[in-house]
Amino acid sequence: MSRRVAAVRLLSIAALTAAAACSDSTTPSGAGALPVLNAVQVPEQAVLARTVPGFGGFFFDEGVPTVYLTDVAQRGAVARALGISTGTLQVRSARYAYRQLDTWFQRVSYEAFEIPGVVFADLDEAHNVVLVGVEHRAAAASVRGLAARLGLPAQAFAVREVEPISYMATLRDQVRPVVAGLQINFSNFLCSIGFNATSGGQASFVTASHCTDRQGGVEGTQYFQSLASQANSFIGTEVADPDYVRNSPGCPRGKKCRLSDAARAAYATGVSNAFAIASTSGPNNGSLTITGTFSVTGKGTAAVGATVNKIGRTTGWTQGRVSQTCVTTGVLGSNVALICQTFVDAGVGGGDSGSDVFALSGSSATLLGVLWGGNSAGTLFVYSPMSGIEAELGTLTVN
Amino acid sequence: MWKSGGAALCGAALLACGAMSDAPTFTAAVPRSVRAGDPVPVTLRLTNPGTKPVDLYLTGRTVTFDVIVARADGAIVWRRLEGATGQQIIQVKTLAPGEVFELRATWNAAAAPGDYTVQGVLPTDGEALRTKAVPLRITAAR
Numbered sequence: 001m002s003r004r005v006a007a008v009r010l011l012s013i014a015a016l017t018a019a020a021a022c023s024d025s026t027t028p029s030g031a032g033a034l035p036v037l038n039a040v041q042v043p044e045q046a047v048l049a050r051t052v053p054g055f056g057g058f059f060f061d062e063g064v065p066t067v068y069l070t071d072v073a074q075r076g077a078v079a080r081a082l083g084i085s086t087g088t089l090q091v092r093s094a095r096y097a098y099r100q101l102d103t104w105f106q107r108v109s110y111e112a113f114e115i116p117g118v119v120f121a122d123l124d125e126a127h128n129v130v131l132v133g134v135e136h137r138a139a140a141a142s143v144r145g146l147a148a149r150l151g152l153p154a155q156a157f158a159v160r161e162v163e164p165i166s167y168m169a170t171l172r173d174q175v176r177p178v179v180a181g182l183q184i185n186f187s188n189f190l191c192s193i194g195f196n197a198t199s200g201g202q203a204s205f206v207t208a209s210h211c212t213d214r215q216g217g218v219e220g221t222q223y224f225q226s227l228a229s230q231a232n233s234f235i236g237t238e239v240a241d242p243d244y245v246r247n248s249p250g251c252p253r254g255k256k257c258r259l260s261d262a263a264r265a266a267y268a269t270g271v272s273n274a275f276a277i278a279s280t281s282g283p284n285n286g287s288l289t290i291t292g293t294f295s296v297t298g299k300g301t302a303a304v305g306a307t308v309n310k311i312g313r314t315t316g317w318t319q320g321r322v323s324q325t326c327v328t329t330g331v332l333g334s335n336v337a338l339i340c341q342t343f344v345d346a347g348v349g350g351g352d353s354g355s356d357v358f359a360l361s362g363s364s365a366t367l368l369g370v371l372w373g374g375n376s377a378g379t380l381f382v383y384s385p386m387s388g389i390e391a392e393l394g395t396l397t398v399n
Numbered sequence: 400m401w402k403s404g405g406a407a408l409c410g411a412a413l414l415a416c417g418a419m420s421d422a423p424t425f426t427a428a429v430p431r432s433v434r435a436g437d438p439v440p441v442t443l444r445l446t447n448p449g450t451k452p453v454d455l456y457l458t459g460r461t462v463t464f465d466v467i468v469a470r471a472d473g474a475i476v477w478r479r480l481e482g483a484t485g486q487q488i489i490q491v492k493t494l495a496p497g498e499v500f501e502l503r504a505t506w507n508a509a510a511a512p513g514d515y516t517v518q519g520v521l522p523t524d525g526e527a528l529r530t531k532a533v534p535l536r537i538t539a540a541r
Contacts, residue, residue, distance in 0.1 A: 190456070190489035190524075210460060210486050261486075314489070314524050332483040333461040350458030351489040351524050374487050376465055376480035376522065381487070 043081060045125055049098040052077045056094025056101070057125030068094035068128045094128050096156050104157075105130045107150045108143075115142045119162050129155070133162040170288040171280070171313045174226050177272035178205065178235055179293055180356040181279075181311035183226040185233075187213055191354040192312035193225070194262070194370035195296060196273050197396035202239070203267040206389065206396065207354030208372045209241050212263050215336070216244040216256075223265055226313075235271045240264040242392045244336055250328060255337035259388030261372035264396075275399045277311055277356050277365050283319035284347065294358070294365040296399045299386045302359060302368050308344055310371050310381060312355030318381075320346025329382055331373065338372075341382050348374035348381035357383040367398055421449030423494060427466075427519040427530035433508050435540040441466050443502040443519035443530060447494035455492045456524040459485055462492070464502045465520040468510070468535070476510050489524050512539050 042058065048067075049055045055078065056068030065088060067078045072091050079086040101123050108130055109121040117139030124131040130152065134140045140159045147157045169175050171192075172183045180195045184207060191211035197204050205223075212221040221238035224230070241263035244256035251257035267273055276293040302308050302322045309319045324343040331338065344357070353372050358365040370389060373382035390396055428442045443464060447453045457463070463485045468477040494500060502519070516532035 188491045189460070190491065208486070208488070211488055215460070312487075314487075329484055332463065332480070332485040333459065348487055349524060350456070350463075350487050350522055353487040372486060373484040376463070376478075376483060376485065378522075382484055 045098060045123075046102070048078070048081055049102070051081050054094070055098050056096060056128050057098055057123075058082075059126040061090060061126075064088075064090045066090040066092060068092050068098075068125070070094045070097050092128075096128060096153075098123075098125070101128070101130055101156065104150070104152050108132060108147060108152070108157075111146055111150070112143055115139055115146065118143065119164055124158070127158065129158045131158045131160060133160050135164050136161065169290045171278060171290060171311070171316060172226055172288060173290075174230050174233060175278065175290065177274040177276075178225055178267075179274050180205075180277040180296070181313070183313035183351070184211070184235070184354070185224045185227045186211065186221050190313065190351045192314075192352055192371075193356070194354050195277070195356050195367055195398055196275050197264070197398050199240075199264060199394055199396055203273060204239070204264050204396075205236065205267065205273065206262055206264050206370060206393065208370060209258070209261045209263045210372065211354045212238050212241050215241075215261075216258070217241060221263075221265070234268055235273075236265040236267045238263055239266045240393050248339075250339045252328065252330075252337050255330070255335055257337050257339055258392060259339050260370070260384035260392050261338055262370045262384055262389045262393060264393050277358065279311065279363075280317045283309060283317045286316060288313070288316045292363075294360065294363050296358075296367055297364040298366050299390075299396075299398060300359060300366040300368055301385060301387065302342065306359065308346070308357055308368055309360055309365075310344075310346065310348070310352065310355045310357045310383070312348075312352030312371065314349035314351035315347045315378070318347035320344050323380070325385075327382075329373065338382075338384065340385065340388055341373075342369065342385055344381050344383065345379065346381055347378055349378050352381070357381075421451070423447045423449070423453055423455075425519065425521060425528045425530050427517055427533050429517045429533055429535050431534070432536040432538060435508055435510065435512055435537050437508055439468075439506045439508050439517075439535065441504045441506060441517060441519070443504075443521070445494065445500040445502075445521065445528070447496060447498050450496050452496065453494045455494060457490050457492050458487070458522040458524070459490065460488055462490060462502065463522055464504075465522070466504050466506065467518045467520060468506060469516050469518070469532070470510075471514045471516070476515065477506055479504050479506075508537050510537055512537050 054070035058067045105123040112118045117135040119133040122131045132143045194206040224233040225235045275296045278290045279292045280287045306322045311317045326340040329338045329341045355371040357368045369383040369385040371383045424446045426444045466479040469475050515535045518532040519530040521528040
C-alpha cells in the first residue's frame with residue numbers, strides 16, 4: 001500500500017523572495033517588510049515535528065515561510081530550526097499536531113486505496129489536514145465513511161475531486177483514442193499511424209503500404225497498437241492496398257509503380273479513435289512523450305520551401321522544409337518506384353514509416369501525406385502526397 | 400586471407416542484453432588484399448554468443464545496412480547506401496543463442512591502389528551498430 005508518498009518533503013528554495021505582506025495576529029512584528037530567504041534548505045516535516053513541540057506543518061504561503069503550531073509560543077523554536085529570524089516567519093494556529101495527523105494519514109493511506117476511484121492520500125501540511133483525492137463523488141462518500149470509521153475528526157480530514165494520475169505516455173505506448181503518430185505493430189514489424197479517415201462510412205486509419213504483410217494487394221494485415229503482446233491492443237485490419245503495376249504513366253522501365261506508399265485499415269469495432277495527431281513538446285527535440293494533440297482540419301499540398309512536420313514513433317516530431325516535389329523515387333532493395341513524391345529536409349528513423357506529414361497553424365494540422373522513406377543519414381524524409389493517396393485509396397474524410 | 404574486427408553491443412537496439420560477455424558482436428570481414436577493379440566481397444556478421452535470445456530492432460523489410468570504404472586519411476570512397484531511399488519500417492529480429500546473422504555486399508574496388516578500411520553499419524531504431532573498421536589493401540590492376 002502507499003506509504004507516506006506525499007507527507008515527507010524536502011524543500012529546496014533558491015533565492016526565494018517573499019512578496020506577501022501579512023496582517024494577522026500571529027504575523028511577526030516585522031510584517032510589512034518583505035522577508036528574503038536565500039538558498040534555504042528546509043528540514044523535512046517529520047524532523048520539525050520531532051524538534052518543535054506542537055508543530056503542525058510548514059509551507060510557503062505566497063513566498064512567506066509559514067508554520068502551523070498548536071502552541072504559537074513555539075515560533076522561536078521553529079525559526080531556530082529553519083535558521084531564519086522570527087520576523088520572517090508567519091504563524092498559523094493549528095488544530096492538530098503534525099505527528100497526530102501523520103498517525104491518521106498512515107491509517108487512511110493504508111486502507112483508502114482499496115476504494116475504487118481513490119487517486120492520492122496526503123498529509124496536507126499547507127492546510128493541517130489529511131487530504132484524499134478522489135475521481136468521483138461515490139469515492140468521496142466511501143472515503144468519508146472510512147475516515148469516520150478510523151476515528152478522524154471531521155476537521156482533520158478533507159476530500160477533493162481530482163483528475164486521475166497516469167504515467168506520461170509516449171508515441172510507443174498504448175494510447176486511446178487512437179490518433180496519428182502512434183506506434184503500430186503487425187507481424188514482426190513496427191510502423192506509425194499516418195492519419196485517421198472515414199472511407200465509405202468505414203472508420204479507418206492510413207499507414208504505409210509497405211507496413212502491411214505484403215506491399216501491394218490486400219491480405220488482411222492485422223494491426224495492434226502499440227504491440228500485439230499487450231492486452232486489448234488489436235485495432236484493425238488492412239482493407240485497401242492497391243497493387244504496384246508496371247508501365248503506368250511515369251513508371252520507369254523495369255519498375256513497378258504507384259503514386260503512394262499508402263494503405264488503409266478498417267478500425268475494429270469499439271476501438272476509439274479521433275481525427276487528431278499526437279503531439280510532443282516541440283519539433284526536432286527528440287522527445288517521444290505525448291503532451292497533447294493537434295486537430296486535423298483538412299488536406300493540403302506543400303511547395304518547395306514550405307515548412308512541414310511529421311510525428312512518428314521513432315524520431316517523434318520533426319520539422320523541416322520541402323526540398324523537392326513530384327520526385328520519381330526508387331526504393332532501396334526493391335523493384336518499386338513511387339511517382340511524384342515529396343522530399344523534406346527533416347529527421348527520420350526506422351519505424352517512422354506511415355507517419356503523418358502535415359502543415360501546422362496553431363494547434364490545427366493540415367494533412368499533407370504519409371511518410372514512407374528516408375536517407376541513410378536520417379536527415380531527409382520522403383512522403384506520398386495526399387493527392388496520390390486519394391487517387392489510389394479513394395476520397396478520405398479526415399476531419 | 401580474411402580479417403575481421405568486431406565490437407560488443409549492448410544498447411537501444413537490443414530488447415534484452417545480458418552481461419557484456421554475452422552481448423552480441425557485430426563484425427566485418429573482407430579479403431586482406433584485392434586488385435583494383437576486382438569485386439570485394441564484404442560480409443557482416445551479427446552474432447549472439449549468449450545463452451538467451453536477443454531481439455534486434457532493425458530497419459527495412461529487407462534489413463538495411465551500410466558499408467563504408469574509406470582511405471587511410473578517412474576520406475570515404477564508397478558507401479553502399481549513398482543516395483538511396485530506404486523504407487523506414489522496423490523489423491524486430493530475434494537472434495537465438497549462438498545464431499549468426501549475415502549480411503553480404505560486394506564493392507567493385509574502383510579505387511587507386513593503396514590502403515583502405517571497410518566498416519559495416521546497421522541502422523536500428525536507436526544508435527546504429529558499427530563494426531570496427533577492417534583494413535583492405537588494393538593493389539595495381541593486372
